Amino acid sequence: MASDPVYEATCTAPVNIAVVKYWGKRDTTLILPTNSSLSVTLSQDHLRSLTSARCITTTSNNSNANAVADRLWLNGHEEEIQQGGRTHRCLAELRQMRKDLESRDSSLPKLTDFALHIASENNFPTAAGLASSASGLSALIATISTLYALLPENGVSVSDLSRVARQGSGSACRSMFGGYVAWDMGTRDDGHDSVAVEVAPASHWPDLHALILVVSDKKKGTPSTAGMQRTVATSDLLKHRIDHVVPARMDRISTAIRNRDFDQFAIETMADSNQFHAVCLDTQPPIFYLNDVSRAVIQLVAELNRASVDAGKGYLAAYTYDAGPNAVLYVRERDVKLVLELVLRYFPQQTFDDPFHLGPEPAAASSFVQGFNAAVIPEHEVGAVARIIHTKVGDGPRVLSSDESLLNGEGMPKSLV
């Protein structure tokens, strides 16, 4: 007996960390932002969401009474796909795009007739302020668009797919591209022009590294989705930011990236992070994402840069913080050793295995930069920074082979918790 054809795809997608922050929606259903934003996509060699999706043909799943319903497993646990919820809307939109394709080409298999089984795993903590929603939703869109052949040769661009990802989680639209990515806020009410665009590929400025100082990987207090709408409703400073700060900053930071101008990139990145946390503080009741350790990291980086700029050597590191206490430091490859040495001295680690082998020598000199004030912050206890992840700018979603699938022959997750 001939076996049913298998329609399945597996992809990974990256995390992105914004340098101009998205904070505020003008439409909460379509996820249309109140300002444009810009991010750096981080390498999937270190942080990634891996997703497999399979069309469940009725014969291969005739024992399952729910055969017609889409199902999703996240890190081995089944998650409900809520009717009208974000994931549900993304799946509906992708199905519609596939239907359009099938109606134009009758030789294509009618994949939209089948339910989908989707399994996904993040190789880092979920919902902990490490942008899991961005990589997770982007991996979902990348995988199903691969399964449905929603490809440039069929008239579907990456920006078109970013429009779908945006409706899963705003920041996810930027993870559809590698490198340096802008999310144009757009002006249309239907969101058609609110899409991600590539500012520059990773290869344009490949030596930008990221050090993620994980201060806490616990679930955060105020989720971004709720927090940002509280800011929209109550903060006057947000209006100033939207009208008078972000548009010019988007231009300046795009130019800095095109010119590989780290000083300008660092100035804009740190100013934008500071302003984002200022609008959080300007929210009623105020939202606090930074803690004492986050603030100590800011002081340390500020002092390092001051000394370096005074010595005529320019900026060495740029900090940025999302909706949590974890710091992300952007550093050029040539300066990673020095910045790591500094971070490890003030925030010692039990163990730190550097994947790039750029860590400091055990007996490295302790005078970092001429004029650096070593008393700027105290040396912290082991554990103040729980973990350091060292990664760098990377590429966009990747298509993997079926060997890497998270689903077994019956279309069920290989690892169920």
Ligand SMILES: Nc1ncnc2c1ncn2[C@@H]1O[C@H](COP(=O)(O)OP(=O)(O)OP(=O)(O)O)[C@@H](O)[C@H]1O
């Ligand atoms: N691999 C995945 N596949 C599908 N959905 C995912 C995946 N990973 C995360 N999500 C969705 O994203 C949610 C977490 O988003 P949330 O914004 O709370 O956290 P975060 O993205 O880690 O933090 P932040 O956006 O502040 O950086 C999960 O509850 C889940 O719904």
Ligand SMILES: C[C@@](O)(CCOP(=O)(O)OP(=O)(O)O)CC(=O)O
């Ligand atoms: C602080 C941020 O990380 C906020 C991210 O918000 P989300 O994209 O997680 O929010 P939703 O669209 O409601 O899912 C800044 C940024 O990534 O630009």
